[in-house]
Amino acid sequence: MTSPREVKGEARKMGLIFFPAFDWAITPTHPEREERLLYTRDQIFEEGLMDLPEVEEYKPRLAEHKDIARVHFCIPSVEALVTEAHLIAAGSTLVLADAYMKGEINNAFALVRPPGHHSMRVAHGNRGFCNVNNEAIMVEYIRRKYGIRRVAIIDTDVHHGDGTQEIFYHDPDVLFISFHQDGRTLYPGSGFVDEQGGPKAMGRTINIPLPPETPDEGIHYVLKELVLPILEEFRPQLVVNSAGQDNHYTDPLANMRFSAQGYAKLNEMLAPDIAVLEGGYAIESALPYVNCGIILAMAGLDYSNVREPDYHPGRFSMSRTMEANITGTVEYLQGVWDAREELTAKAVERAGPFFRRHKNIFYDTDGIRERQTESVKMCPDKSCPGYMTIDTDAVRGYGQSESGFGTFVPLFACKSCREEAREEYEAHKTDSRYNYIFFQDKNRDEYRLYSTRMHNERVY
């Protein structure tokens, strides 16, 4: 199917869902609380943005449990892991996805909370304020429902979008680019230049760590010199902005120097089809202005009058060292992108019949420590991404351990991979080392969860 991106031209509206979840918080004093989008509400409503002929406001809906199961292995279950607020945030992206794919709107912004980009395929709880990954849920919904294949997700949050990266790491059709404050100085401590994708998808993950205090200029440089040229070559059918707002110079949880003008210009340059809000916790000094700027930019309107009260152009500049650091990173990553085919060939050869990696994952919000072993079949069929299994074991606090074994069949897997994966699932149902056995079959759009304690199976 042709995506609306390929037939653009006709002037249409931007779609907007504003879902501040005024009645939902992680805890009363957590940054992810009711108050987060209160002043943003005041600003964008006072501006009268919803009255503009260029803006169409949509109503959120709940995502279905199946939409979550299409992406995540939720332990102990989808129902137990998500609240209604999570289903609404995810559901909002699906409403906009449908409106966009049907051509009702030119682009869309899901200005919703709670966020999602730290959620990985296996979800034991809340990690980095996220339970389920809104962008991944939306992308897999669109790919399933509308049959498009090539998607680019640009993560512009100040934190590395490690969850989204992990979910699409082995998928050569999803280009994941994240720029963020250097992981040596900020949560989650990952997103280095050598995280480049699984063996069959080398170069489809691009991480751009930026030095603390990078201003607008630095991020626009990265966009212009690296991100946009890569997008040009990758020719995605859908571009998603995983749109955090915590690069702002006043954000309390990070150290960058980005402004509302910078954010508006970023969205104008990137021209994402759908933007989804992620982090951003300077709820008074940044968010009202940043969101106003993004909405105006995406609606094709003049945003030059949007500015924070204490901002003036030229307030922040780059040092020589910072500039050298950024140009160096960009140059290196251009090399990775250009060499992606050779890198893929080498990585596949090195991996042997199965690619394996071990991961230790910490859930900061819920205090969970998880150990994972991921194994991907290096299918001899070049066009088959191979099936994947994940062995997971998680300890919550000092308490009990939950373990699971998941098998995942990607959309374009070959017949023999599909069969082998199914056998893995069936075989593990009797494996009492695990509490939960999962199966994701994207081809059949069928998602199974088997409890070895209760001996029952749920099918989503």
Added chain:
Amino acid sequence: MLIGIDVGGTTTDAVLIDEGKVIKTSKVPTDHDHLLECLMAALDEIVLGIPPEKIERVVLSTTLITNLIAEGKTDPVALIIEPGPGMNPDGYSLGGEVQIVRGAIDYRGREIEALDEDQVEKAAAKIAERGYRKVAVASKFGQRNHAHEERMRETVMRTIPGVHVEMGHQASGRLNFPRRAATTVLKAAAMDEYRKFAGEVAKAVAGRRIQAPVYILKADGGTLPLATSIEHPVETIFSGPAASTMGVLALTPTGQTSVVVDIGGTTTDIALILDGSPLISSEGARVNSYLTHIRAFAVKSVALGGDSRVRAVGGRVAVGPERAGPAFCLGGPEPTPTDAMRILNLISIGERNLAEEAMANLGKKLGCSAGEAAQTVVDAAVEILIREIDEMFLAWEEEPAYRVWEILQKEKIRPQNVVGVGGGSLGLVPLVAERLGARGIIPDNATVANAIGAAVARPTLTLTFRADTERGFYTVAEDGTTGEIRDRRFGQKEAEEMAKRLIIERAADMGIGEYAAEAVLTASEVFNMVRGWSTSGRILDVSMQIPAGLIPEWTGGGRG
């Protein structure tokens, strides 16, 4: 005895109600150039032979302001805005003379940029030079802190002798600056004409020795004492559809969900009553090209009426949107839905043989009999109405929501009743009801339902209270009242109590104190403000209202 008078586009309708029963009705043609005379003619007819002391209440619904605005006959107004950061203010469509000044207030009412007084002075001088006598001043977030608006007003008054200045925060305190600015302009524009009209009405009523209080109907179905309404001239626009909807509320069983279909000659107005409450539009009304903050019922106007022109277009029937004249069976030039209904015996007005002729002619073009043509026309009209009603329910269901509970509780609702008022309803409403699986109701006195609605509507009032305990003050959105809050432990309970006290005071100020007990809490939210990981204060939002409803004299009386 209660009197209701609705000045409609074509006729001015009046009713006299005694002990919950309509005992007299009258209709006189509306003369748009002499509205007061029409009103009084209708009033005189209805009170003929009634001792004036027996009259307890007079309510008027008038198109005066609607007409003045539509015809551009209101006073010219210059606008000075302080937009602050945000959208490019050139993008606002506020028309006319707009001066922009520097300065800014933020969402919490903090001054983030001082007002440029020199600029205000220069703007005022320019406005004076161009001969304006009315000025509106509006500041973005002026409802959270109106210091800048007050200073702009002072400067303008100093610069232009005899000028009248309206401030944004007194026109509306709701979020949406462009709407607030437009509402302020309209208020300033209509103020004098309306004051003149209200004075004449009061004089004319007093001249008839009627001592009863006189009220005016607002677009949200509420009444306002004539004397207080002078401060709120634009709230009286679109009171016509509000009158009809209140009439239906009065004439149908309580607490039900109904579609109100008011079919006139050229247009049909559709409104919704959900579980006994008329649906208010979530946004303010649109007045000509202006989007405003004026509270109004959600009414959909469809270009379809009993007199709509019917044509055959490419072998199919097209109904409306224009009217060529009266129905053919009433001596008009072209076939209409009325003719179709006539020969199907759905109605009994007009000449049957003329209706036959109209439908036979149409049938010829469609290749069918007169009867079949009539059925096709009626089906097409019903189809249009069904589609519009469905769209209205859908639009209501699809209204954005910002809270988890709102998303979870909103269910699909379909009407129990389709209630027809207005001349064209008789034939079509039962058919529409049947298609929707609802009960079709044409109430007794359906043709004066609007006047009944006016007569028995009670006052409405809203109060939107916000407290910011960190900054130590509260604001009331409706009239810009602000005050201090000293107690740092001020919480939800205190906020709700304070809002209740304020709405009682406000009701007394408006002259509707006896209805204050009807006020209900519609929303109450607390936002803990956390700065540096500890709670530094709270923002408390409390909304109260006296919703649209009927006065006890009616509800206690004639409804069985």
